Amino acid sequence: MKPTTPAAEDYLKTIYAHTEWQPDPITPRVLATRLGIAPSSVTEMVKKLAADGFIAHVPYGPLTLTPAGRIRATAVVRRHRLIETWLVRELGYTWDEVHDEAEVLEHAISDRLLEAIEAHLGHPTADPHGDPIPAADGSSERVPAVLLADAAPGHAGTVLRVSDRDPAVLRALAEAGIGPGSRLAVVDATTVRLPAGELHPLAAEAARAIWLTS
Incomplete structure (x- = not known):
């Protein structure tokens, strides 16, 4: 398998993560936004990754990983999520602080x-945000989930995953005691009932960052 640069690995990781919790493949434009770079730069890297056999792509179409690309992507995702878990459990980081450190x-x-x-962590299967940590062979297990913002009123479930895209959302949820393992009942798209029975309003960004058991 051809070697990859850190930049190429970031592309593969982002493509992989995009379809972990929803089915629509990522487009070059969305990829550029996620990576915070110019669309022209994405075009050049996409061509290289396609030539190296890591992604399948037609001009202006969505991007999908080839089997080789998925192997490389899950290896990077595994590293990232194990490091995040280590930083939180062992070094006192909070869950909103670990993403950038793990990126490096x-x-x-x-x-x-x-x-x-x-091994020291006891072979964890999920990171602090609830994202599954792929095994060394690239496999991972996900439980069926529903985005809180899309859940029907009255739906009750356990928080499986919270997107780490917005640190401010993570801090607000931590203050409310909401994280993976929390039991929530959906009142409406931006209100939940906490385990103790009290109602808690959610910003729209938070409602679109939480996945519950379906």
Whole structure:
């Protein structure tokens, strides 16, 4: 398999993560937005990744990972999420602080250190945000889920995952005691009932960041 640069790995990781919790493939425009770079830069990298056999792509169409691309993407995702878990459990980071640190460290630590971290943590299956940590073979298990903003009033479920895209949302949810494992009942698109029975309003961004058991 051809070697990849940290930049290429970021592309593959982002493409993979986009379809973890919803079915629509990512477009080059959305990919550029997620990575915070110019669409022209995305075009050039997409061509290279397609030539190297990591993605399947037709001009102006969505991007999908090939089997080789998925293997490489899950390896990077695994590193990222194990590092996030390690930073929270062992080094006192909060869940809104770990993403940027993991972005740097995922390209720097050795496989041996990663394996030691995983063993020390007891082989966790999910990161602090509830995202599944792929196994060494790239496999991962996800429970059927529904986005809170799309859930019907009266739906009750356990929080499976909270998107880490917005640190401010993570901080607000932490203050409310909401995170993976929390039991919530949906009152409407922006209001939930907490386990103790009180109603809690959610910003629209938070309602679109929480996945519940379906």
